[in-house]
Amino acid sequence: MAGSVPLTAAGTNPPIRSRRSKDSGVVKWSLVSAAVLVILWLIGLPLIVVLTEALKKGWHVYVQAISDPDALSALRLTLLVAAITVPLNTIFGVAAAWAITKFKFRGRQFLITLIDLPFAVSPVIGGLIYVLVYGAHGWFGPWLQEHDLKIIFALPGIILATLFVTFPFVARELIPLMEDQGQLEEEAAVTLGAKGFRIFWKVTLPNIKWGLLYGIILCNARAMGEFGAVSVVSGHIRGSTNTLPLHIEILYNEYQFSASFAVASLLLLLALVTLLLKSWFTRKIKN
Amino acid sequence: MASRANTKRGVLPGFGLTMGYSILYLSLIVLIPLSALLLNSTGLTWEKFWSIATDPRVLASYRVSFLTAAVAGLVDSVLGLLLAWVLVRYEFPGKKIFDAMIDLPFALPTAVAGVSLTALYSSKGWLGSWLEPLGIKTAFSPLGITLALMFIGIPFVVRTVQPVLQDLDAEVEEAAATLGASRLRTFRSVILPELLPPLLTGFALAFSRGIGEYGSVVFISGNMPMKTEIAPLLIMSKLEQFDYAGATAVALMLLLISFALLLLINSLQSRVRRAAR
Numbered sequence: 001m002a003g004s005v006p007l008t009a010a011g012t013n014p015p016i017r018s019r020r021s022k023d024s025g026v027v028k029w030s031l032v033s034a035a036v037l038v039i040l041w042l043i044g045l046p047l048i049v050v051l052t053e054a055l056k057k058g059w060h061v062y063v064q065a066i067s068d069p070d071a072l073s074a075l076r077l078t079l080l081v082a083a084i085t086v087p088l089n090t091i092f093g094v095a096a097a098w099a100i101t102k103f104k105f106r107g108r109q110f111l112i113t114l115i116d117l118p119f120a121v122s123p124v125i126g127g128l129i130y131v132l133v134y135g136a137h138g139w140f141g142p143w144l145q146e147h148d149l150k151i152i153f154a155l156p157g158i159i160l161a162t163l164f165v166t167f168p169f170v171a172r173e174l175i176p177l178m179e180d181q182g183q184l185e186e187e188a189a190v191t192l193g194a195k196g197f198r199i200f201w202k203v204t205l206p207n208i209k210w211g212l213l214y215g216i217i218l219c220n221a222r223a224m225g226e227f228g229a230v231s232v233v234s235g236h237i238r239g240s241t242n243t244l245p246l247h248i249e250i251l252y253n254e255y256q257f258s259a260s261f262a263v264a265s266l267l268l269l270l271a272l273v274t275l276l277l278k279s280w281f282t283r284k285i286k287n
Numbered sequence: 288m289a290s291r292a293n294t295k296r297g298v299l300p301g302f303g304l305t306m307g308y309s310i311l312y313l314s315l316i317v318l319i320p321l322s323a324l325l326l327n328s329t330g331l332t333w334e335k336f337w338s339i340a341t342d343p344r345v346l347a348s349y350r351v352s353f354l355t356a357a358v359a360g361l362v363d364s365v366l367g368l369l370l371a372w373v374l375v376r377y378e379f380p381g382k383k384i385f386d387a388m389i390d391l392p393f394a395l396p397t398a399v400a401g402v403s404l405t406a407l408y409s410s411k412g413w414l415g416s417w418l419e420p421l422g423i424k425t426a427f428s429p430l431g432i433t434l435a436l437m438f439i440g441i442p443f444v445v446r447t448v449q450p451v452l453q454d455l456d457a458e459v460e461e462a463a464a465t466l467g468a469s470r471l472r473t474f475r476s477v478i479l480p481e482l483l484p485p486l487l488t489g490f491a492l493a494f495s496r497g498i499g500e501y502g503s504v505v506f507i508s509g510n511m512p513m514k515t516e517i518a519p520l521l522i523m524s525k526l527e528q529f530d531y532a533g534a535t536a537v538a539l540m541l542l543l544i545s546f547a548l549l550l551l552i553n554s555l556q557s558r559v560r561r562a563a564r
Contacts, residue, residue, distance in 0.1 A: 125522065
């Protein structure tokens with residue numbers, strides 16, 4: 001469900017208030033300290049634990065864990081899956097946002113609800129449905145077996161499950177943004193003789209690029225980090241269908257805690273970079 | 288007729304192409320696979336569906352999932368209101384960093400959150416080693432599941448309440464103060480009613496995410512049937528035993544109940560909104 005909260009929600013400067021509605025110093029500072037404690041406990045501690053656990057047995061174990069062949073192959077697979085799924089969902093997101101925001105048609109709201117559907121479905125169910133369609137006992141299972149094609153417990157299954165869970169991200173960011181912008185500029189471009197894709201490239205894209213990038217990095221973070229859906233369809237074959245999040249689980253279940261946290265720290269880094277880019281893009285959108 | 292439709296659609300090009308592609312892609316990735324769940328591809332009969340869905344272990348897993356998600360959503364609503372209030376109303380050192388930290392659960396892969404929270408709350412962990420002597424067992428108990436879901440859900444509440452709090456009309460508050468209302472009274476009868484709809488939305492988002500959550504819970508829950516086994520995990524273990532009919536039945540029931548609950552929250556929300564006007 002991450003990313004389903006609209007972009008405008010991210011923090012902005014507080015409005016200037018008159019003296020009368022200000023809280024007394026005691027109230028203010030006790031609320032601020034309570035809030036800071038909550039953030040440090042709920043979010044800060046889990047973040048620090050990843051780093052300390054990863055380095056508990058020293059730098060040597062850390063480097064060994066992340067340069068292990070299985071870890072590297074998991075990293076390669078994770079990057080490959082993101083490199084395929086993020087562009088596909090981006091193209092869809094742009095196309096859907098164009099159709100939904102630049103034209104009026106019946107069932108518009110219904111279409112938006114359908115696009116949001118994957119956010120409301122458990123990731124495990126997101127994996128299960130592909131097993132029901134492409135698995136050995138699924139709709140196309142026998143046909144696929146006859147033609148020696150493997151989708152479930154192989155790369156295509158991982159890609160499909162990741163496409164499902166990251167499906168709404170880009171569309172979800174673009175629809176409210178393009179709605180606010182209306183279509184006057186595009187209509188002017190048409191009047192001036194611009195055609196199809198050129199209008200999008202020259203007029204629409206410059207207006208939405210930061211929102212688009214914002215949607216893309218959230219989509220990417222989820223694509224690289226997805227666990228439940230991928231776990232169902234991957235088959236957990238080491239060195240072949242094991243992504244980074246699944247590798248964390250395998251190491252953890254083998255009681256190789258330091259190695260597990262070392263791999264986890266790579267994904268924590270991804271999350272921190274995502275947050276940095278996110279706040280940068282948010283600032284760009286506001287200006 | 289055709290020209291009328293054209294003027295209605297406006298002069299911009301690309302409707303057919305983008306709409307066609309969107310519908311096709313939506314069908315391939317979301318609608319057709321999801322329909323496999325409804326169209327009963329595993330040859331499940333009604334009797335079998337019912338006997339699986341009402342099996343004591345399955346019912347226990349629904350109870351764990353819905354209860355922990357509801358409690359986590361409620362606690363997040365209270366904490367989220369506090370965080371949103373402080374981040375919108377006050378200035379303090381490091382505010383930008385704390386504000387940015389709220390989004391970490393959105394960006395952090397759930398498996399990372401799972402192993403980290405387990406390490407934190409296990410009997411040897413920083414918080415677990417301190418709570419266990421007090422008789423509070425967190426990891427491998429429903430409390431642990433709730434804590435994991437609180438981590439996952441908190442940004443939903445903060446990020447839905449924050450913008451509403453920001454746009455709140457300062458004049459109303461000032462008027463209440465001028466009329467002699469205390470600060471606490473102003474908060475209770477002027478500010479809180481305005482924040483109820485976004486709080487409900489935030490709760491609903493955190494709750495529905497919590498029901499389906501898998502990665503952050505599976506490590507800390509201990510996965511004991513009847514006690515700490517969540518519904519998504521039960522689907523997973525049925526799949527591992529190649530019990531596709533069982534997995535489908537549990538999944539379908541889980542989806543139906545969570546959609547019904549979300550509909551209920553939605554209607555409650557529109558009632559709150561109408562009452563606020």
